[in-house]
Amino acid sequence: MESEENETSTFPVEGSTSDIPVEYLLSLSKTDNEESVEISRAEVTYNDMPEYHDKLLIKKNSYSHFAHIYFVRYTELSPIILEAARKKWNDYAKHVNKILNVKSNELCYLVGTVYMEMQNKPNILAELSRNNWDPAPPLKEKYCSNTDEFWLEDDSGRIKIIGDRLKEEIIVSGIIMSVLGKENSQGDFEVSDICIAGLPEQISPMIQMDIDGDDDKYVALISGLNIGANGVSETRLQIMLEYFTGELGSFPEQKNISSKIARIIIAGNSLAVVKPIPDERKQKKYGYDNSLYDAEPLNQLDDFLERLCSLLPVHIMPGKNDPADSTLPQQPILSNLLPKVGRNPNFYPVTNPYWCEFDDVSFLGTSGQTIDDIYKYIEIEDRLIIAERTLHWRHMAPSAPDTLWCFPFKDVDPFIIDKMPDVYFIGNQKEFATKLVKGPEQQFTRIILLPSFAESGIVVFLNLNNLKCHTTYFPSTFF
Structure with missing residues (x-):
């Protein structure tokens, strides 16, 4: 195999940035005589894993005890x-x-x-x-x-x-x-x-971790778009969108990059914290708050997802800031809140936590609340260690319902990790980190901490063939 410096048509190995830097692609432009060629994108099989999906969907009942x-x-x-x-x-x-x-x-x-x-x-x-009249404790x-x-x-x-x-x-x-x-x-x-319990059995047979080839397929992992927040760069979102759609740079580069991306997962906090519009003319009546809220961030998210879903399947998980019940497991964002993209067949609103499989590679992910709450219980600062420990506990949210709100399930605990996923991602963390956890029976899981895209400009790409991952940084300004 040629050296990495010469392999500019492929994605990089773990821990590096893109072999084709975004800054370089921004410097390229299509020539007038360049033909517009439709990109042939990588395709993957999709399994929503109903054995887990059904447990995470809340059924209406009158049960209210934990x-x-x-x-x-x-x-x-x-x-x-x-x-x-x-x-x-x-x-x-x-x-x-x-x-x-x-x-x-x-x-x-x-x-x-x-x-x-x-x-x-x-x-x-x-x-x-x-x-x-007493102030709430900080x-x-x-x-x-x-x-x-x-x-x-x-x-x-x-x-x-x-x-x-x-x-x-x-x-x-x-x-x-x-x-x-x-x-x-x-x-x-x-x-x-x-x-403690220790690592569970593997869901699927072990993947060959040393395989590299031209048929690589990638899943893009993003969290924390924070659309609507003050200071969030719309230019950064635009550059990322053009990266995915293949509009960035000239055709050979856009083909090599975009054609290998098969799916996108957005792990929570797509919107910023919603703030009410002040209106002194309206008063609270009988405890009911009739405040108005700005719908523009939701419309911006709808427009962004509509463009993204025109070419790629997008799986979007709710986060603590998104228009979904804050109680775990968070239910899928209602499609009627996003009318433009809501009926697109490439739009997949999913739960938080979320289990799925792409080409028999199993994924388990959360939008970050589970690790954020465990972090408060211990002095350890390394959240990668915390994420790994949840696999050994075989439970992703042990602090629910004590300090982490969750639905009062009666016959099931949907947060139990009874099988080892191939990929375990945590959204909205302070920084990117990754680790390959290996068990005594040859189990393995790629743990990935996803930083907020709005703050870091980072998107993580996971190779389905070998579970290697890398980050690509998107600047907040055009060069």
């Missing part, structure tokens, strides 16, 4: 964790199947759901008891502090767990784990070791 989602989580994950704990500790410790059956000073191991008592964590009861970036307490509970009761081993582990409310230790004279369980 106890069952914890019960389902414990029921599905505890046998897996118990089996791992037996392999690890059964030679010198016994399993106690109910927390309330623990005997003092007897070495044993337990399985249960973690609950963290945190002084800085939001408390709905405190909010309800606060006087209306939101903290982190919930964790030196006064945090850890509890483990099952259907029989709960016990306080203590020990230095807890400080060495990433622990969040809602995870299922096993602890080895003894109950002391104060009734606390002193933990000497911890066991």
Whole structure:
């Protein structure tokens, strides 16, 4: 194979920028006698994975309690964790199947759901008891502090767990784990070791990670368009749009770049935070807020997606700023909110989180709320480590419903990761990062943190043939 410097017709290897820089393409222009040739785009098979999709769609019911989602989580994950704990500790410790059956000073191991008592964590009861004229406490970036307490509970009761081993582990409310230790004279369980579920089995057979060829196909991953925000460059959006549609530069370059892009996933926050239009003439009546909102950002998004979907299938996930219920799992953005693109067959409004397959390569992604909430529980700053840990927990949103709003499911926990996806992407993060996680049974997942496009100008391209990925930066001004 020729060196990378000479392979200007292909996308680059992992960790580099585009072999054909956007700045170079901007300097090119079509000649008058250049023929307009239709681009033959790469095509992929698409599977919406109904086994996961149906769990993420909310069915109307009158159920309003959260106890069952914890019960389902414990029921599905505890046998897996118990089996791992037996392999690890059964030679010198016994399993106690109910927390309330623990005997003092007897070495044993337990399985249960973690609950963290945190002084800085939001408390709905405190909010309800606060006087209306009292100012709300400022939101903290982190919930964790030196006064945090850890509890483990099952259907029989709960016990306080203590020990230095807890400080060495990433622990969040809602995870299922096993602890080895003894109950002391104060009734606390002193933990000497911890066991979690570990990486699940792979969904699909292992992809050959070293394959490079001319038939490469790419999925573009974007998040945080933030259309409508002050200071967001419309020029950056225009340059990206021309990059995808093949209008940037002369035809040979646009063919080599655009023809390999098969799908686009937009992972949340396509719109900026909506602000009401002040109107002092209208007053609130009986608690109803009849404020007006500017619809122009939504119209701009509709126009942008209409042009994009004219050539490429686009899968759009809602985020915390988008016109969708903020409760997870967020339901697809209603097509009638985007009338121009809503009926386009290339327009795919999907849930958040989102499972799918392209050419048998499985994807799992969120718009970022899951990792953002876990980040508040721990002192660790590296969000790539947090994302990887959710795979080992086999749960993408353990802090729901404690501090992350979610629907009160009765018979299912849709956030359980029972199979290892090939690609796991997290939207609206502070910066781009990626890692290939490999398990003991040859499982693997490409984790990708997606930065806000409005702030960074970065789009991530994932090669379906080998799961290598790279970024391309789009400037905010033409040169």
